[in-house]
Amino acid sequence: MKKLKVELEDLIKYSKTVRVLYAESDEKLRKDSLGIFKIFFHKIDAAKDGVEGFNYFENNKYDLIITSIDMPNMNGVEMITKIREISKDITILIKSSNTNNFIDLIRLGIDGYILKPVEIKQFTSIIQKVIEKLQNKQELYEYKNYLEQKVKDKTKALESLNNNLEQKVKEEISKNKYKDNLLSQQSKMAAMGEMIGNIAHQWRQPLTAISAASSGMQVQKECGVLTDEEFIKNCDVINKNVNHLSKTIDDFRDFIKGDRKQKIFNLKENIDTFLSLVESLCKSYNIDVVLNLQEDIQIDGFYNELTQCFMNIFNNAKDALKETKNKERLLFISTRIEDQNVIIKIKDNAGGIPENIISRIFEPYFTTKHKSQGTGLGLHMTYSFIVDGMNGTIKVNNVEFQYKNKKYTGAEFKIILPM
Numbered sequence: 001m002k003k004l005k006v007e008l009e010d011l012i013k014y015s016k017t018v019r020v021l022y023a024e025s026d027e028k029l030r031k032d033s034l035g036i037f038k039i040f041f042h043k044i045d046a047a048k049d050g051v052e053g054f055n056y057f058e059n060n061k062y063d064l065i066i067t068s069i070d071m072p073n074m075n076g077v078e079m080i081t082k083i084r085e086i087s088k089d090i091t092i093l094i095k096s097s098n099t100n101n102f103i104d105l106i107r108l109g110i111d112g113y114i115l116k117p118v119e120i121k122q123f124t125s126i127i128q129k130v131i132e133k134l135q136n137k138q139e140l141y142e143y144k145n146y147l148e149q150k151v152k153d154k155t156k157a158l159e160s161l162n163n164n165l166e167q168k169v170k171e172e173i174s175k176n177k178y179k180d181n182l183l184s185q186q187s188k189m190a191a192m193g194e195m196i197g198n199i200a201h202q203w204r205q206p207l208t209a210i211s212a213a214s215s216g217m218q219v220q221k222e223c224g225v226l227t228d229e230e231f232i233k234n235c236d237v238i239n240k241n242v243n244h245l246s247k248t249i250d251d252f253r254d255f256i257k258g259d260r261k262q263k264i265f266n267l268k269e270n271i272d273t274f275l276s277l278v279e280s281l282c283k284s285y286n287i288d289v290v291l292n293l294q295e296d297i298q299i300d301g302f303y304n305e306l307t308q309c310f311m312n313i314f315n316n317a318k319d320a321l322k323e324t325k326n327k328e329r330l331l332f333i334s335t336r337i338e339d340q341n342v343i344i345k346i347k348d349n350a351g352g353i354p355e356n357i358i359s360r361i362f363e364p365y366f367t368t369k370h371k372s373q374g375t376g377l378g379l380h381m382t383y384s385f386i387v388d389g390m391n392g393t394i395k396v397n398n399v400e401f402q403y404k405n406k407k408y409t410g411a412e413f414k415i416i417l418p419m
């Protein structure tokens with residue numbers, strides 16, 4: 001604590017700001033003392049006993065209380081006791097030569113004695129101490145304010161940091177939403193691309209047949225050798241193939257139309273739809289599809305999305321099978337019910353997925369294919385349809401198995417859907 005050396009003038013300058021309550025029952029003494037006190041204090045209320053003094057105290061703000069002890073109604077000790085109940089730290093001076101209550105007063109935390117009558121030297125030194133105390137209090141008060149301001153500033157800074165964070169989080173979320181959208185958009189495009197590839201494939205054979213029949217007839221007609229029989233036979237071929245084309249385009253259209261409505265459907269029917277879409281691909285790549293399907297499994301889900309999942313898994317198997325030197329190219333599809341779950345397994349004999357990448361194949365954009373061939377979106381899309389769309393799970397494993405006395409290895413996808 002710093003000790004202030006205050007000259008009388010300085011002292012008065014300071015003391016003028018001190019608000020004082022003075023209690024004294026002796027009228028003459030009160031008047032005399034007030035004369036001196038007014039040199040030092042600007043605001044000073046004088047009470048004629050403890051009751052009035054306490055009343056003043058309750059209704060005003062004071063920095064200093066000066067009181068005598070012997071007063072009627074309520075004496076000084078009683079008044080100080082009541083004041084201390086309200087304020088623990090207000091400065092109190094006793095102006096009395098009566099030291100009977102000394103111990104009580106010490107206990108009440110008084111700050112000093114002014115002996116009667118007022119002796120100016122002693123008085124100034126006491127006032128000086130009082131002012132020092134008040135100044136210390138003021139310093140403490142200012143320090144407290146300073147700390148409070150600091151806390152406020154820090155809180156503000158934190159708040160703005162918080163707001164910034166919130167903003168950042170919002171931005172990131174909207175960025176993510178955008179990315180998710182983009183991803184799902186890209187997945188759809190990729191699926192479309194693969195689908196159009198399938199359609200083109202599906203159409204190649206019938207178109208060739210139609211073209212062969214019509215150009216054959218044309219040549220025969222030009223040479224004048226077109227018999228009625230031949231004409232009718234070729235028209236039949238053309239009609240059949242046109243019907244086939246029309247049916248495949250209907251199948252694809254139904255599939256692409258993709259009314260995304262959850263409904264209960266038969267799993268086998270769904271797999272049949274899928275097979276009809278890939279039929280000609282299987283033919284041209286010599287892929288044998290081996291089925292082991294339970295007839296009566298009902299699924300509550302999204303029909304076209306499930307078909308799309310099968311297509312995605314199939315397309316990968318087809319790509320892998322294309323690369324193998326196996327004579328037999330096999331695709332196994334099995335379905336069954338186990339513990340209230342539908343289990344769908346699809347496996348091929350294309351050798352499996354390298355162990356170092358198998359954990360990554362469901363990641364978006366993960367592909368081992370050439371840029372023009374793979375987008376890395378097929379299995380990601382499959383995963384989100386099964387897991388997010390239908391509350392299921394999908395796992396992949398490399399498996400070794402025997403088929404017709406021959407050993408094979410390949411990838412096996414296992415889809416589990418809750419019933």
Ligand SMILES: Nc1ncnc2c1ncn2[C@@H]1O[C@H](COP(=O)(O)OP(=O)(O)O)[C@@H](O)[C@H]1O
Pocket residue numbers: 312316317320348350352353354361362366367368369373374375376377378379380411
């Ligand atoms: N049956 C499979 N056999 C071998 N590798 C597979 C098989 N299925 C998927 N993969 C691997 O998983 C990768 C990711 O597949 P996918 O998400 O469909 O993307 P893309 O077919 O465009 O590469 C493929 O590039 C391939 O390396």
Ligand SMILES: [Mg+2]
Pocket residue numbers: 312315316376377378379
């Ligand atoms: Mg794929």
